[in-house]
Amino acid sequence: MQAPWVIGLTGGIGSGKSAAAKAFAKLGIHTVDADDAARWVVESGQPALQALVNHFGEKILHADSSLNRAALRELIFTDAEQRLWVEQLLHPLIRQAIEESLAQARSAYALLVSPLLIESGQHQRVERVIVVDVPTHIQVERTLARDKVSTEQVQAILAAQMPREQRLGYADDILSNHGNLNELELQVAQLHKKYLQLLENPHD
Structure with a gap:
């Protein structure tokens, strides 16, 4: 069987990569997390x-x-x-x-989820790059609540990651995740539909 189309999904810490990946998985998409x-x-x-x-x-x-x-x-x-x-x-x-x-x-295509998709060069392996994007202050709030770490640690992690604007420059598609889970899942469903159409008509 031919290897499937692979779509890469990335985003900074606290952006919601896992939630987005789960939404694709619920639609039957094979997901691999780096x-x-x-x-x-x-x-x-x-x-x-x-x-x-x-x-x-x-x-x-x-x-x-x-x-x-x-x-x-x-x-x-x-x-x-x-x-x-x-x-x-x-x-x-x-x-x-x-x-x-x-x-x-x-599945019709596969999803590669990686926080370092771009930095590691994995983005060259995929057909399209999705960036899960949120404002930096939301990244900090979510990471503090989830990981129970200090603000200094979160800021150090953010400083070590690719800057938000630079990451967005690699995006073929953007999932804006500053709202709730339902809003994210709706965006994922729209992208899923788009990818199925692209697979049917690759030259559109």
């Missing part, structure tokens, strides 16, 4: 986890031998060389896991 793929490749028993332990030692493990992400983050957060080593180990495996999951899609 964050999920990043978890799959370091599950217990996976070679990548053993490679991390060989490199950093067992201090990066929980008592049940699963990866302690917070401990790993702490080790690489201030050490660019170690962070690069981890990225070179994991990124090819994550890409492979994403491709394997996309290949299983049986």
